[in-house]
Amino acid sequence: MAFIKWNPKLAVGVDIIDTQHQALFDRVNTLFDAMQAGHGRDEIGKxxxxxxxxxxxxxxxxxxxMQKxxxxxxxxxxxxxxxxxxxxxxxxGKLDKGSQMLSLPVMHFxxxxxxxxxxxxxxxxxxxLNQVGLR
Ligand SMILES: [Fe+2]
Ligand SMILES: [Fe+2]
Structure with a gap:
């Protein structure tokens, strides 16, 4: 099961932002899977x-x-x-130095x-953005 799951309540109603948020969730899930699989520091770092x-x-x-x-x-x-x-x-930086591991609390954060x-x-x-018609 996915660690972070998209649901329609999270849609903000601006297409580019919603699309990027879903892509972000995919990447968070990829990171979680790498951690769960016990991948090494290099792989987690990447x-x-x-x-x-x-x-x-x-x-x-x-x-x-926002500026526009x-x-x-x-x-x-x-x-x-x-x-x-x-x-x-x-x-x-901490992962690179080896002074911290990627942990479940970090993922929850x-x-x-x-x-x-x-x-x-x-x-x-x-x-x-919807109000000013910029989206
Ligand atoms: Fe933001
Ligand atoms: Fe955002």
Missing amino acids: TLTFLANYTVEHFKTEEGL SAYPGYKDHKAIHDDLTQKVVDLQ LRDWLTHHISEEDKKLAAH
């Missing part, structure tokens, strides 16, 4: 990089839409993105962060 790169790309997409639409919550939303990006960079962020911040952004 899978995490695959997820991290896509996350950065996704954040850029949202932030671009003069979204009033831009600063706060971007700060939340930057905070997660930094956490992932820190995690990558990622899952909770994503579902909470989509349900709160991304839905607010999507409502604004």
Whole structure:
């Protein structure tokens, strides 16, 4: 069974954002599977990089839409993105050094962060984008 599962309640109503969120979920599941399979540090590192790169790309997409639409919550939303990006960079560093393993609590943190962020911040952004007709 998938570790993080998409459901229609998570749809924000802006196609590009919804498509990217589903792709993000796929990558989180790939990382979870790699952890469960007991893959080595190199393999986990590669899978995490695959997820991290896509996350950065996704954040850029949202932030671009925020700027184009003069979204009033831009600063706060971007700060939340930057905070997660930094956490992932820190995690990558710790995994590289071998001072931390990818653990179930880390996976739970990622899952909770994503579902909470989509349900709160991304839905607010999507409502604004739909309101101004930019989507
Ligand atoms: Fe976001
Ligand atoms: Fe998002």
